Amino acid sequence: MQLKEIDAYARLPLPVVGAEGNELVLRDGRRVLDLYGGHCVNTLGAGDPGLGRVINEQWKRLSFATNLLDHEARGCFMAAFERNLPPEADGWSVFVSNSGAEANENALKFALAFTRRRKVVFFKGAFHGRTAAAAAVSDTKLAAFPSTPFDVVKLPWNDVEMASKAIDTSVGAVILEPYQSLAGVTEPSAEFLATLRRLCDRTGAVLIFDEVQTGSGRLGTPWASQHFGVVPDAFTTAKGAAGGLPIGITVVRTKMASAVPGKLFGSTFGGGPLVLAAAAHVAHRVGEPGFLDNVKATSAALRKAALQNSGSGGPIASIRGAGLLLGLVVKPELKASAVRDALLEQNVLVGTSDDPQVLRLSPALTLTPADATRLATALDALAVKA
Ligand SMILES: Cc1ncc(COP(=O)(O)O)c(C=O)c1O
Incomplete structure (x- = not known):
């Protein structure tokens, strides 16, 4: 093929074939928890009926x-x-x-x-x-x-x-x-x-x-x-x-x-x-009753999940932001991009930022507190490896 796309984006190695709610579906059948939410776009999750x-x-x-x-x-x-x-x-x-x-x-x-x-x-x-x-x-x-x-x-x-x-x-x-x-x-x-x-x-x-x-x-x-x-x-x-x-x-x-x-x-x-x-x-x-309460409850659950193993080898030092726009500051000896890659191996997608120490979470606002446990489990796996 002669046509070349201008290389505006450094693409992630994620062969996505579909998405459902808060999960990306990969070609090999893997389901990745999407904590990036299409960069704040998927307010209601993917494919909201x-x-x-x-x-x-x-x-x-x-x-x-x-x-x-x-x-x-x-x-x-x-x-x-x-x-x-x-x-x-x-x-x-x-x-x-x-x-x-x-x-x-x-x-x-x-x-x-x-x-x-x-x-x-x-x-x-x-x-x-x-x-x-x-x-x-x-x-x-x-x-x-x-x-x-x-x-x-x-x-x-x-x-x-x-x-x-x-x-x-x-x-x-x-x-x-x-x-x-x-x-x-x-x-x-x-x-x-x-x-x-x-x-x-x-x-x-x-x-x-x-x-x-x-x-x-x-x-x-x-x-x-x-x-x-x-x-x-x-x-x-x-x-x-x-x-x-x-x-x-x-x-x-x-x-x-x-x-x-x-x-x-x-x-x-x-x-x-x-x-x-x-x-x-x-x-x-x-504007529906309960919608924003879920955003706040899920935010609290993600914060807890991100920091739960901070004192025992987990990568996250502190958290910024509010609701479902969160910046996870990684420990000074780590790089956010390396933590992002390691989380991806655990089937969890998070974003990076212009600050090499900060990961970003901007999932769908329909993510639930229960979904946050997948972040906790993935961070635990990283802590074990550390
Ligand atoms: C805060 C902010 N303003 C403006 C823009 C530009 O939006 P768009 O890409 O839709 O032009 C972005 C995109 O990332 C953004 O994050």
């Missing part, structure tokens, strides 16, 4: 429609999505696109149009996507584009003093992930988040939370703002919001959104009926 039914029925009823037409799936999505939102006196406005990067581009576009400023503050360790504006506010190793589309200022994470100096009335937007996932699930201090909120209130800069990973119930609350008690002016989400179909969602306080011409935004596929039917189903499930 309810989601499958919704997609199938929507496809039969109205598979696609131009955004010039209104349809029932849009109304269902708006109603289900609104139910989980943090309180906001004037309400929220939403724009639907296709990916996390696009959702962030749109949030930045909103912020800079609203403030009529051209400077954006972002943070060391940040990842917001690969398109021009999203890459401009990402702390990437490779420069994605020859120049940034607006002025950017990179600040250290959790540094209240530096933020206080840098965020002034020239800043149009401050963008951050409430937990920096790729950086190793780094946690924000309460003081840091409260300071950013106060500085944005004082200067008029738009505070944007990138909830591409932390959203849709992942932290045990629908949104990170409800977990941290700090509400941004705009937030974005993607990944798991439609349970496996491509989506990007930008949410902005209505009083800001209404001051920006809506015609600045648009998308062919974004907000189509199929993806909105799926996103409505996910939002509905996240």
Whole structure:
């Protein structure tokens, strides 16, 4: 074959032929516990029957429609999505696109149009996507584009003093992930988040939370703002919001959104009926009684499992994060990638991060506390070998 795929990804040696719930099925019949969840995408697990039914029925009823037409799936999505939102006196406005990067581009576009400023503050360790504006506010190793589309200022994470100096009335937007996932699930201090909120209130800069990973119930609350008690002016989400179909969602306080011409935004596929039917189903499930309780209970079980043999040769030293976005910090003498490989031999898939000492867990939110015992058993096998 002449056609070569660009080598963007270092692929794992996992010949996957299928997936069911929280397990990947390999060609040789092995079943691997998926604690990576398709990188936060499989909110309801692989092949969720309810989601499958919704997609199938929507496809039969109205598979696609131009955004010039209104349809029932849009109304269902708006109603289900609104139910989980943090309180906001004037309400929220939403724009639907296709990916996390696009959702962030749109949030930045909103912020800079609203403030009529051209400077954006972002943070060391940040990842917001690969398109021009999203890459401009990402702390990437490779420069994605020859120049940034607006002025950017990179600040250290959790540094209240530096933020206080840098965020002034020239800043149009401050963008951050409430937990920096790729950086190793780094946690924000309460003081840091409260300071950013106060500085944005004082200067008029738009505070944007990138909830591409932390959203849709992942932290045990629908949104990170409800977990941290700090509400941004705009937030974005993607990944798991439609349970496996491509989506990007930008949410902005209505009083800001209404001051920006809506015609600045648009998308062919974004907000189509199929993806909105799926996103409505996910939002509905996240809001169901008990759903987020399961996220919290499973989080506690995974934490316990990860640390249970820490004092007797187990590889994990400490844990960061919340809900089902967890960073497992391996002991200083170990490398996270080696522990990931060893866990894979035990049929448990976890992720790595940009921090060589941190593994990431981002399983489906339907994982149960009982599933955590498989992590405990796998870590025990590693401890014996150590
Ligand atoms: C926090 C965060 N923001 C944005 C993105 C970009 O999302 P997408 O790949 O859907 O463009 C990602 C992707 O990993 C992410 O983790």
